[in-house]
Amino acid sequence: MDLDISYPRLDSFPLLLGKAAMKSNQATLPPTRRDVLKSMLAASTAPLVVPASLFGETAPSNQITLGCIGVGIHGYGWNLAAFLKEPDCRVVAVCDVSREKRERAQTGVNEAYGTTDCKAIADFRDLLARPDIDAVVISTPDHWHVPLSLLALAARKHVFCEKPTLTIAEGRELTKAVDQHDRVFATGLEDRSVMHYHRLAEVVRNGGIGQLQQIRVGLPVKPVFPEENPVPVPEGFDYEMWLGPAPYRPYTPTLTEAQVWRQVRDFSGGSLTDWGAHLIDTAQVANFSENTTPVAVSGKGTIPPNAINSVPQTYELHYTYQNGVTMEVGSSQPSIRFEGSDGWIGNQGWRGELKASDPKLLQRTYDSATNKLWPQPASEHRNFLDSIKTRQPPTYTAEALHRLSTVMHMGSIAMEVGRPLKWDPTSESFDDPAANALRSRPRRKTDILP
Template sequence: MIITMPRENAPPPQVACQYTYRPALLYRSLAHSVRARCSPRSKWTGDRPTDAGSNPRPTPTAARPRKTVSSGPTAAIIWFIHQRHGRLSCAGGRMRQPKSLTRRALLRAAASLAGPYVLAPGALGAADRPAPSNRVTVGFIGTGGQGIGRNLRGFLSQPDAQAVAVCDVDPAHLETARSITERYYSREMADGTFKGCAATHDFRDIIARPGIDAVCISTPDHWHALMSITAIRAGKDVICEKPTVTVQEGRLVADAVARYGTVFQTSTEDRSIAVYHRMAELVRNGRVGRLQRITVGLPSGPAQAGDPTPRPVPPGFDYDLWLGPAEWAPYCPDRIHSNFRWITDYSGGMLPDWGCHLFDTAQWANDTERTGPVEVEGTGRRHAGGLYDTFYEFRLKYRYAGGVELIVESTGPAIRFEGTDGWVGNKGWCAPVQASSPDILASRIGPSEVRLFTCPAGEHRNFLDCVKTRTDPYFPAEVGHRVSTLAHIGNIAMWTGRKLQWDPRAERFVGDPEADRYLARAMRAPWHL
């Protein structure tokens, strides 16, 4: 721990301090955590009760910890730099690299995204991995930037996972994912123990495939619930990117998980990041006194309004399946891939896209993971005309039943918890933790105090452990749904332009049927839940 004091801009009489990690120690700590904390917690006996037609789970043998090189994919690093250093530019459907991108900024972003990514195929000898038949087999639905850059590579880095199939409606993305997978397993393909990676444009082929234990979903938001529930009903475990696209769809996913006994991970990395885990534990254990206010800063949305001019669908691109349950709309490059976030038909904008990260930390620290606020109001700005219709600037205020206020502003990534005895927080994604007193940061959480579970090796490691032990991951469906709901009701408050009373138990607005209309949406035939 490094404590620096004071900072010139700290409000007197408080002393601003920092709890931080040096980059070299971050990587060393991560490697140690993989070895010491995230090896399989118990033998996988494969005795999980299964539905008729579902696949029994094999029994993996213990594997020695593998050597990995930690790095984040360049595209994801650039994405985070954009969010930290300016408004995202995505004209023409492509992100523009900031002119000021330096090696130092790149390394800082890599540290922020540190995870057990594999950079070289076949990096391990055969003795370092369980046999393919003793690994958790995973199919990947959606192989764009997040699907490949974080999720496919994240699972390839796990010795007890086996990527067996990939799916994407874009043939270029599909071929990239298939090629990466087969190159990684090149030794096993050569000796015949791996028969190759199946590739399809239709997610239903992945879910129906009998040899798959789990699916990883990295598609636009409007597909999350339908794909997740279809996989759950088929007996697959699921790790799915956040968020769902409506409150109703999130509730249906959480209910399906509870009904079928599925292991479901809401896929974000925040609970594996030390600074957010540390803040949540400090607040939960009263180090700032009685919590009064949480302030969350999020990036703003794109400066451009998007070009809606129709264009021919590229050869091989299954655009109708990309649209899926969403209302039909003409193809244009600014609509698809990462740009879906800025269009209400497919997402809710920056509020759910980025908000689900820091909203989770806020609810975690506030001990409201499985409930929510009782009141919300806010204002926002949208582009006049163009394709992108989500709010790109916003200011919201939520109030919880216990009196805690949550303030959300599009001022850049930050979070701060203020209590009767001080404050703790940070400014910048994964930035060092600061506090009103060095005593807050130096304090240790005692054995009888609240200790929040984390897995420094990331959400993929945590998910695989839970598939074997049949326990809930650290970000289960119900908790993920409640986090998404925060963003959804914030958008609804801005759409209606008034203060709304929210019943977190009934998941309805109090005495406001007009606002309730935004909680669900119809699906384009033939899709339904």
């Protein structure tokens, strides 16, 4: 996969590495987004390198205080690192079910600020109860995204949460809560602020390839993980809290690693909902569908036997939108291609080089007064902070997250019932009782979530 490591948003995160380590790391960065973050965390014993000048320009009374829930690979190496660079916010608490991770994050934040003020909290409820926290950053496994967001909104916190939702019903539950509590909710999905994908959507929305007809999306094939025998929960790790709303299952050695739990239906939806959240979002935006969904879906997938994996590893999906545009989504490698009446445009690999039937499409500029796509935001993190201050909707709203996640859940449900389905975006229902039953699933009741 082609990863453009010269892109400014990656270069702007030397936070978790000493300068020498960062220089060395740039020459050997692995090819995936998650592996890049893993390599950064491997060097997390180095101090967070943040210029002290960043923190002296905004009065404390004007700073947005943040609590970060989930400080693993993405929560620490991407989200926390990004917010530490913003002078008008202050991370005052970090929370994780892993003592090692939360203490590492606490140390990193304190070193970045040159203080000892950041608190390491084991139970997210203690973090949400703090009146001095304005907003929370949720970077947990997928099954916690909506439940934690609901609790944070009820606690009157603004919310920055990673994608996706776990079910269709959860997404609508989230949008209603955002409206009810009048707090800012922003999704942690960087694609709308990544030049490559913003540019693709911009060209298509402005008619660069004529009338859009078909979208082709490729998503990576993830590994098969063998079944494991239960083992004792490691000291310093709250497994019951990690499970939270998910059905109980014994702890096994690799289950709580991101690459593994993402392949388990109780916690996630595999590469379809992980990588799909990135590339299918660009498809949704380019088709003017960011606040709606397709109206039909069909497909098939294969779940590996005798494995931890319980979601399809390989799949082929076909979607149809109300405007007649079709979208093919298949397991292969990250890619997206838009085909229209007058040509095509797309790329292969994460942030891969843009290509088009006519290279002039890539240089075309659009008048801001008539451009059919919003301006490219600096980053999803900056956009969230600006939205809190202005109370203007963020670039990536709860409604957009819900609609995007619904597209992916539609595909999963079609594969599970094994037949083509029609979908009504208004009533948010299928033409099939068995499929409708899969729009939601019960949450486990515990003392954490009664």
